[in-house]
Amino acid sequence: MAKEPxxxxxxxxxxxSGEISTSTRDAICxxxxxxxxxQAGALIVRIGSKPSSSxxxxxxxxxxxxxxxxxxxxxxxxxxxxxxxxxxxxxxxxMDHDISAVQPSRIGLIPHEALRVLIRDCPEAGKxxxxxxxxxxxxxxxxxxNVGRRRAVSRAAHLLCEYVMRSRAVGLSDGRTCEWPLTxxxxxxxxxxxxxxxxxxLQELRKRNLIVLEKNTLEILDFEGxxxxxxxxxxxxxxxxxxxxx
Amino acid sequence: MAKEPxxxxxxxxxxxSGEISTSTRDAICxxxxxxxxxQAGALIVRIGSKPSSSxxxxxxxxxxxxxxxxxxxxxxxxxxxxxxxxxxxxxxxxMDHDISAVQPSRIGLIPHEALRVLIRDCPEAGKxxxxxxxxxxxxxxxxxxNVGRRRAVSRAAHLLCEYVMRSRAVGLSDGRTCEWPLTxxxxxxxxxxxxxxxxxxLQELRKRNLIVLEKNTLEILDFEGxxxxxxxxxxxxxxxxxxxxx
DNA sequence: CGTTAACTTGATAGCATTCAACTAGCGTGG
DNA sequence: CCACGCTAGTTGAATGCTATCAAGTTAACG
Numbered sequence: 073m074a075k076e077p078x079x080x081x082x083x084x085x086x087x088x089s090g091e092i093s094t095s096t097r098d099a100i101c102x103x104x105x106x107x108x109x110x111q112a113g114a115l116i117v118r119i120g121s122k123p124s125s126s127x128x129x130x131x132x133x134x135x136x137x138x139x140x141x142x143x144x145x146x147x148x149x150x151x152x153x154x155x156x157x158x159x160x161x162x163x164x165x166x167m168d169h170d171i172s173a174v175q176p177s178r179i180g181l182i183p184h185e186a187l188r189v190l191i192r193d194c195p196e197a198g199k200x201x202x203x204x205x206x207x208x209x210x211x212x213x214x215x216x217x218n219v220g221r222r223r224a225v226s227r228a229a230h231l232l233c234e235y236v237m238r239s240r241a242v243g244l245s246d247g248r249t250c251e252w253p254l255t256x257x258x259x260x261x262x263x264x265x266x267x268x269x270x271x272x273x274l275q276e277l278r279k280r281n282l283i284v285l286e287k288n289t290l291e292i293l294d295f296e297g298x299x300x301x302x303x304x305x306x307x308x309x310x311x312x313x314x315x316x317x318x
Numbered sequence: 319m320a321k322e323p324x325x326x327x328x329x330x331x332x333x334x335s336g337e338i339s340t341s342t343r344d345a346i347c348x349x350x351x352x353x354x355x356x357q358a359g360a361l362i363v364r365i366g367s368k369p370s371s372s373x374x375x376x377x378x379x380x381x382x383x384x385x386x387x388x389x390x391x392x393x394x395x396x397x398x399x400x401x402x403x404x405x406x407x408x409x410x411x412x413m414d415h416d417i418s419a420v421q422p423s424r425i426g427l428i429p430h431e432a433l434r435v436l437i438r439d440c441p442e443a444g445k446x447x448x449x450x451x452x453x454x455x456x457x458x459x460x461x462x463x464n465v466g467r468r469r470a471v472s473r474a475a476h477l478l479c480e481y482v483m484r485s486r487a488v489g490l491s492d493g494r495t496c497e498w499p500l501t502x503x504x505x506x507x508x509x510x511x512x513x514x515x516x517x518x519x520l521q522e523l524r525k526r527n528l529i530v531l532e533k534n535t536l537e538i539l540d541f542e543g544x545x546x547x548x549x550x551x552x553x554x555x556x557x558x559x560x561x562x563x564x
Numbered sequence: 565c566g567t568t569a570a571c572t573t574g575a576t577a578g579c580a581t582t583c584a585a586c587t588a589g590c591g592t593g594g
Numbered sequence: 595c596c597a598c599g600c601t602a603g604t605t606g607a608a609t610g611c612t613a614t615c616a617a618g619t620t621a622a623c624g
Contacts, residue, residue: 120553138463141472141549146463160456163449168456168554195438202448203409209455210406210414212462217384217392220465220510224580226387255602264466266581271604303387307366308414470612501570512613517572 077105077130077180080242084154085200087241088207088311092200099194103187105180110173117171123161125181129153132177133253137261138169147262149211150174150235150254154242159205162187175253207310214308219264222303224273227263229302232283234309236292241311252290277301323351323376323426326488330400331446333487334453334557338446345440349433351426356419363417369407371427375399378423379499383507384415393508395457396420396481396500400488405451408433421499453556460554465510468549473509474519475548478529480555482538487557498536523547 078101085100086092092100105128110116116134117123127134129151136148136157148169151157157171162184191198211234218230235252239245254262260270277283282298284291292298324347331346332338338346351374356362362380363369373380375397382394382403394415397403403417408430437444457480464476481498485491500508506516523529528544530537538544 136459138459140463140467144467146466148459148462160452163445164452164456164556166553166556168556169459192441195441198444199409202451205448205455206406206410206451209451209458210410212455212458213382213384213394213415216394216458216462216465217386219462220392221386221390257602267602268582268604269580272580275604307412310410310412310414503570513570514572514614515612518612521572 077107077128078103080130080154081128081156084242085204087154089200089203090312093196096194096196096200099190100197100200103182103190105182107178107180110177110179112173112175115170115172116179117158117161117167119167119170121167122165123158123167123184125183126159126161126187127157127171128180128182129155129157130178130180132179133174134171134177134179135174135258135262136169136171145261146264147258149208149215150262152239152242152244156201156204159201159208174258210308210310215262224263224265224269225276226302227265228259228270228273228277229282229298230304231259231263231302232277232290232292233295233298233302233304233306236290236295237306237309237311241309247292247295249289249291252285252288323353323374324349326376326400327374327402330488331450333400335446335449336558339442342440342442342446345436346443346446349428349436351428354425354427356423356425358419358421361416361418362425363404363407363413365413365416367413368411369404369413369430371429372405372407372433373403373417374426374428375401375403376424376426378425379420380417380423380425381420381504381508382415382417391507392510393504395454395461396508398485398488398490402447402450405447405454420504456554456556461508470509470511470515470519471522472548473511474505474516474523475528475544476550477505477509477548478523478536478538479541479544479548479550479552482536482541483552483555483557487555493538493541495535495537498531498534 082092082097082100107130116127119138131153134151134155134157136151137145138148139145149157158167161167191201218227222230236245236247236250239250240247244250256270256274257267260267263270274285278285280297280301282292282294282301284293298304328338328343328346353376362373365384377399380397380401380403382397383391384394385391395403404413407413437447464473468476482491482493482496485496486493490496502516502520503513506513509516520531524531526543526547528538528540528547530539544550
């Protein structure tokens with residue numbers, strides 16, 4: 073039986089790779105974790121820093137972001153329970169972006185040293201983590217497409233589709249309703265838009281009877297319609313698409 | 319002495335990780351490679367396909383791209399000699415984007431099976447490749463920032479800065495002049511703009527005496543000025559930033 | 565020398581930003 | 595208990611960046 077914090081990671085890995093062998097699971101469960109509570113808005117990892125451990129999200133939501141020259145912010149990714157937002161710091165020593173908490177969250181810190189030992193002694197686990205980092209990259213590419221080539225309403229719809237599917241994959245949603253901690257300011261920074269315009273785009277989604285979004289709760293009224301409008305194709309999420317090694 | 323095709327990969331890996339140990343280098347050099355010529359515009363890997371080998375660019379330029387619902391295209395990344403544009407297919411079996419050639423190019427196909435054996439028998443090489451895929455992800459994130467939060471002229475300047483620095487890192491440029499095979503159509507798809515607007519943005523870069531761009535050749539007149547205008551900070555390229563394992 | 569792709573230019577249209585003001589909810593403190 | 599301040603959300607008007615449309619030029623090539 074996995075200890076509670078690590079079970080989030082296992083569940084999340086399994087959502088992408090199918091069942092994990094017992095020995096691999098045991099090796100992952102043996103990882104040391106230092107739990108920490110962070111408050112809403114807290115800056116957890118700073119650009120330019122050189123972390124010696126990686127973060128596992130246990131509860132809440134973390135975002136990665138960068139600031140450009142004139143002060144504007146771009147959110148690069150959002151992370152829910154089971155995600156490891158800075159797994160990359162294991163091999164790229166200097167952080168190239170910030171990480172902060174959207175809401176009060178619980179995180180686990182896993183020392184790089186322990187991860188290196190795991191990868192060395194359990195190649196299977198290494199492949200799972202590598203695959204995970206590749207999925208992370210796939211999301212960044214789709215976000216690039218979203219921001220580069222879709223209009224505002226579609227971008228918003230696409231983001232909502234992705235979020236619901238990811239939440240469902242780790243058991244945080246039934247596919248219709250889930251928590252939505254992001255403010256419209258967050259959404260605008262994630263989608264490369266102004267807050268005012270996000271506001272109007274969400275109103276259009278409401279007017280079309282696609283969603284209900286209030287009091288930090290998102291309800292999808294018409295997932296097919298939202299997919300259609302957001303030009304959403306889930307292939308890039310690679311759910312159940314990481315091959316299990318023979 | 320490395321055989322020629324693989325030496326591109328070695329040089330490229332070293333540009334990010336410093337010198338590689340002899341045994342690791344030998345293991346990488348032992349990789350089987352099937353060379354292939356592709357013509358300009360050729361579609362090399364198709365979205366939805368499940369490749370059984372990964373590509374190493376030997377000469378020329380490859381791009382990765384996606385098409386959205388209304389037919390617009392977003393270029394996700396550009397790849398020069400030494401790059402492995404679909405290393406990810408080793409662990410994510412279904413392609414989530416297309417790969418094609420910008421100009422007549424020479425590529426090497428490395429069977430996944432051989433890469434798996436390499437990673438198993440030479441963990442050091444595995445780390446180098448993993449690190450490489452993380453740098454790839456870092457570029458995608460910076461592109462997202464570029465498209466999401468910078469105006470057209472800055473986007474263009476940023477792209478040029480990145481390209482020159484990457485070219486120089488693998489010996490394809492002296493940092494001032496290099497080949498530029500991308501058309502303005504390509505640039506607009508890479509930067510989330512229209513071709514007309516890219517044209518005007520390039521004219522502004524010329525008028526400011528920052529670049530000369532003609533006949534497939536790019537010359538940087540004022541790199542500092544271009545960096546400034548493009549809000550370019552090379553940290554995200556992680557050149558020489560992948561730690562060599564103790 | 566005709567054809568095509570790439571590039572250029574001008575005019576118009578449209579999506580998104582900015583500015584400004586206003587509402588609602590919530591916690592704090594006098 | 596209510597004033598106050600703060601954050602998040604909403605709305606309208608004006609501006610502006612970028613797209614689209616259309617036409618023309620240039621360069622490369624068989």
